Amino acid sequence: MRKKYSIFSLIKNAFSNNENWQKMWESPEPKKGYDVIIVGGGGHGLGTAYYLAKEHGFKNIAVIEKGWLGGGNTGRNTTIIRSNYLWNESAHLYDHSVKLWENLSEELNFNMMFSQRGVMNLAHNEHDIKEMKRRISANRLNGLDTQWIDTKQIKELVPIMNTENLRYPVLGAAFQPRGGVARHDAVAWGYALRSNEMGVDIIQNCEVKDIKTDNHKVEGVNTSKGFIKANKVAVVASGHTSVLAQTAGVRLPLQSRPLQALVSEPIKPVINTVVMSNAVHAYVSQSDKGELVIGAGTDGYNSFTQRGGYDVIEETVRAIVELYPIFGKMKMLRQWGGIVDICPDASPIISKCEVKGLYFNCGWGTGGFKATPGSANVFAHTVANDEPHKINAAFNLERFSNGRLIDEHGAAAVAH
């Protein structure tokens, strides 16, 4: 039965102390085999299951997750959404995603808390200005709404920002009004709920130990709940994707590193847009609860520890305090790390590989959240048809031998 959420269901359940909400999805034991097994129950994986069931008519799908749904990088990012990437391929991919975000709450009947509050990328020197204006021009040719704003306009949007009295003065910014933030859990839960309704099995607390192949064809996966047969296996395991690929004999050009974020104590609204700065490496937004959500850079070495070093957040907090002196006395409540899989060109891989029936959606590095619906949508197409969608055709594995890289280090915003 389709679970409808509305203001009336909220009121009704409020009267019974919110104790009678239905379970959102079932947690079945795995079947012997599936048409498609998706490894990784984050936003990208659950979204892939949703679009496979909805747009491509697959009935027999399982999503297998090591921990809990959305407990990996879906729950560890800073929820920023934008599409102001330089190259045509990336602009098309990320804007496909932003367009899906815009209707996602309605499509899934689940509130994504998607708030298009705008995303600002600060310029601190002459070179930043030139690079950003180039990117704005490229964006506008691709139909994106990025625009250049000067210091006066920045001050109007973010009055608390210190633009002059700092080591790297703020000289202007690239601003994308359609960018913003969304609720990270909601996207995982929304996709899980609706794909489960279409018959997708969601199996949590089940670790995929290795991918079994025979004669360059995928056979299934060995899990902590035994062997599960599959015609197709789609791996969407972020930092662990290359580790799993290795078990199928596939080498991926990925390096896994911790990426940290932190949130402050909640305060009254002070900043109603997302501000990012590549040069001093600080980005900040304010959640609906009032916490400042701050993103740091990646640690400088490969690691799977999901923690990260304090020197990295120290550097970020230093820049934040210089940009926003009023945050100087705030207390930070929580800090965490997620393991991101970084590609040599800072662009993702959404591709099939030399093993038949094995697909990868990985390499999102430090910026995968924004792409969740778009990535899931084109990946489902790739898995269903064994051919990429025209939007993700360029994000193949062959680019690392034919040299057609999509270098987005400049637009990736996080230093790595």
Next chain:
Amino acid sequence: MILINCPYCGEREQSEFTNGGEAHVIRPKDPDILNDKDWGQYVFYRSNPKGIFYERWVHTHGCRKWFNVVRDTSTDTILKIYKLTDNKPDISEFQSTLKSPSGEPIVGSGNFAVKK
């Protein structure tokens, strides 16, 4: 933050060092016979194991010398530090703490979602 025992200066904080990626990657001996795929492997592909990893570090804010480190990437424990002129230690010298390739170690992981 991890501490790294520089073979020339002694134990210092990791922020003094810069990581140089995987160690023991050898430039192809005969580049002329390489096809695009092989070149791609050499240029872009590096090992990324969860567990025992051979890597290079340089003491950027110290002696500025390069050296090799064997580290468990699932716990960040440094297992061995050796000079560039030393032989590559055999992997059998080290014990992995993981039960499966993408499992979590008992100590040293911040992933409380799956730690048992």
